[in-house]
Amino acid sequence: MIPFVLIALAMALVTALLLTRPLWWSKPAKVPADDLAAAGEAARSPLPMIAGLSSFVVVLLAAGYLVVGAPLALDPSVRTAASNSGAEITFEQIEAMTQKLADRLKQQPDDVKGWTMLGRSYAVMGRHADAVPAFKQALALKPDDANLLADYADALAVVNGRKLEGEPSKLIARALEIDPNNLKALSLAGTAAFLRKDFAGALRHWEKLAQVAPDSDFARQIQGGIDEARRLAGGPAAGTQAQAPGTAAKPAAASVSGTVTLSKQLAGKAAPDDTVFVFARAAEGSRVPLAILRKQVKDLPLKFTLDDSMAMSPAAKLSGSPKVIVGARVSKSGGALAQPGDLQGLSPPIDVGSTGLAIEIGQVVGP
Numbered sequence: 001m002i003p004f005v006l007i008a009l010a011m012a013l014v015t016a017l018l019l020t021r022p023l024w025w026s027k028p029a030k031v032p033a034d035d036l037a038a039a040g041e042a043a044r045s046p047l048p049m050i051a052g053l054s055s056f057v058v059v060l061l062a063a064g065y066l067v068v069g070a071p072l073a074l075d076p077s078v079r080t081a082a083s084n085s086g087a088e089i090t091f092e093q094i095e096a097m098t099q100k101l102a103d104r105l106k107q108q109p110d111d112v113k114g115w116t117m118l119g120r121s122y123a124v125m126g127r128h129a130d131a132v133p134a135f136k137q138a139l140a141l142k143p144d145d146a147n148l149l150a151d152y153a154d155a156l157a158v159v160n161g162r163k164l165e166g167e168p169s170k171l172i173a174r175a176l177e178i179d180p181n182n183l184k185a186l187s188l189a190g191t192a193a194f195l196r197k198d199f200a201g202a203l204r205h206w207e208k209l210a211q212v213a214p215d216s217d218f219a220r221q222i223q224g225g226i227d228e229a230r231r232l233a234g235g236p237a238a239g240t241q242a243q244a245p246g247t248a249a250k251p252a253a254a255s256v257s258g259t260v261t262l263s264k265q266l267a268g269k270a271a272p273d274d275t276v277f278v279f280a281r282a283a284e285g286s287r288v289p290l291a292i293l294r295k296q297v298k299d300l301p302l303k304f305t306l307d308d309s310m311a312m313s314p315a316a317k318l319s320g321s322p323k324v325i326v327g328a329r330v331s332k333s334g335g336a337l338a339q340p341g342d343l344q345g346l347s348p349p350i351d352v353g354s355t356g357l358a359i360e361i362g363q364v365v366g367p
Contacts, residue, residue, distance in 0.1 A: 095125065112141040116148060119155065126335050128158040146179035153188060164192040181212045190225070199233035224320040254319030255307035256280055256291075256350065258357025260328040262300050266343050266362060272298035275331040278359070280306045283323035283349035290318045297330060300361075323349045328359045338365055 098121045105114050119134035135152035142148060153171035157164050164172070169192055175185035186209040193201030206226050260278055262270060276299065279292040291306035306326070311317040318324065330343040338344070345361040 094121075098122070098125070109137070110141060112138050115141065116151075119151060123151070123155055124337075126337055128155045131155040132159055144178055146175040146182040146185060149175035149178070150182060150184040150188060154184070164188065164195065168192075181208075183209055183213060186212070187222075190229075194225070194229060197232075199229045203229040203233055222316075224317050254317065254352055255305055256318070256324065256326055256352060256357060257303075257305040257355045258326070258359060260300060260302045260304060260345070260359045260361065262297065262330070262343070263345075263360055263362035266364070269364070270297045270330050270343060272296065275334045276300065276302070276328060276361075277331060278302070278304050278306065278326075278328045280318060280324040280326045282321040283325050288316050290316055290321055290324060318352050322352060324352055325349055326357055326359060328361050329365075330361055340365055 098118065101114060101118050101121065105111060105118060108114065115134050115138035119131045119138060122128070122131035122134060132152070132155050135148060135155055139145070139148050139152055149171045153164070153168040153175070156171070157168040160166070160168070168188075172185050172188045172192065175182050176189060179185070186205045190202045190205035190209065193199070193205060203226060206222055206229060210222055210226065260276070274297045276295045276297055277292060278295065279289045281287050281289050291308070291310040293304055293306060293310055295302055306318065308317045308319050325347055327344060327346040329338060329345075331338070332341050333339055342365040343361050344363050344365055345359050347357055347359055350357065
C-alpha cells in the first residue's frame with residue numbers, strides 16, 4: 001500500500017509542481033516596460049523572473065491551485081488514490097508522506113528518484129530552502145539530468161532572492177547543453193535573458209520553446225512574452241503590421257477593476273494582518289494568474305485595478321486573454337498555495353476591460 005501511495009503522491013506532486021510555480025514568488029518584481037509586480041504597492045521589486053520561467057508550468061497547468069483552491073485535492077491522480085482508499089488525501093497527509101520520504105532517504109541516501117521526488121515535493125509546498133539540498137543530492141547521483149538541473153536552478157534562484165544570475169544560470173546552461181529542447185531550461189534561460197534586458201536572447205529561447213511544443217497551452221501563453229521581447233528588441237510583434245510614419249501604437253485597455261469585500265459571516269475567521277490575494281486568470285485553459293495584487297484583510301473593502309503591470313510573467317498577461325475570472329483569497333498562511341481553511345470569492349467569466357466588479361469573499365476552501 002505504501003508504494004502505491006508514494007507513486008500517487010509522486011504523480012500529484014510532479015503535476016502540482018509544474019502547475020504552481022508561478023505564484024510562489026512572494027514578491028514579484030519590476031522590469032522596464034513590463035512591471036511584473038505581484039503584490040501591489042508593497043511588493044513591487046524586480047520582475048518575478050521565475051514566474052516567467054514558470055510560465056513553463058503553463059504546459060501542464062491543470063489543477064485549480066493557486067488562489068482558488070487546494071491543488072492536490074483537484075489532481076486526478078490524487079483523487080484516484082483517494083477514491084481507492086475511500087478517503088480524501090489532505091494537505092496534512094501530503095506533508096506527512098513527504099516527511100516519511102525524507103526519513104527513508106536518511107537510510108537510503110543513494111536513491112536518486114527519492115531525492116528528486118523529495119526536492120519537487122518541497123518545491124510544491126514552497127519549502128525551497130529544503131528543496132535545494134534535496135536536488136543537490138539527486139544531482140550528485142545523476143549529474144547529467146537536464147530536468148534535475150533546471151529544477152535545482154529554479155529552487156536555488158528562489159532561495160537567492162529570486163535571482164537567476166550566477167550559479168542558477170550555470171545550471172541552466174548545463175541543462176541546455178545536455179538537452180537543448182528542455183522546456184523548463186528554455187523558459188528559465190529566456191526569463192534570465194529578459195531580466196538582464198537581453199531581449200533578443202529571451203526571444204531566441206522562448207521562440208525555440210514554442211517550436212518544441214507548438215500545440216501546447218504553454219506555446220499559446222508564451223506568445224505574449226515572445227511579442228513583448230520582440231517589441232523591446234526592436235522588431236514587430238507577431239501578427240502586427242508596422243505603424244505608419246508619425247503614428248504611435250495605442251495600447252489595449254487590458255485591465256479589470258472593482259471592489260473586494262469580506263462577507264460578514266466570515267469576518268470572524270480572518271485576522272487583520274492575514275494576506276489577501278486579488279487575481280485574474282484566463283476563463284479557459286491554464287490557471288496561471290495573469291495579474292495579481294497582494295494586500296491584507298485590514299485593507300478591505302478594497303478598490304482594485306488589475307492590469308498588465310501586475311503580470312506574473314511577460315508571457316502571460318491580461319492583454320492576451322479575452323475573458324478572465326477575477327477572484328480574491330484570504331491566505332491564512334500568507335503563502336500563495338491555497339490551503340484548507342483559506343477564504344475566497346470568484347467572479348463568473350468576464351471580459352477584459354470590465355469595471356465595477358463586486359467580489360465577495362464568502363467561501364471557505366475545503367480539503
